Amino acid sequence: MLMASPIVLRNLMERYETLRAVLDEGHADGSDRTEGADPAVRQQLQDTIYTLCVSTGTREIGAALAAARGRIGAVTIDAFAADPARDASAA
Incomplete structure (x- = not known):
């Protein structure tokens, strides 16, 4: 499966x-969020x-957000662990 760039995922999450x-x-008050909302904003949200x-290879927004956060976190951890400059400065 193709994996989206963490930067793209972060941008999509921020847009959402x-x-x-x-x-x-x-x-x-818990009323319908979309009632009376600008149709362009509603469409942008649905597109996002x-x-x-x-x-993220998911079918609903909760799972998509969780998968995106996991992907961003995994890449951040991998990048930190693989950076020799950080390893040298820690010594």
């Missing part, structure tokens, strides 16, 4: 969170959810 926050504004799911 931003769009979700826009839709959440003024709906702290779709892209996150495809990029």
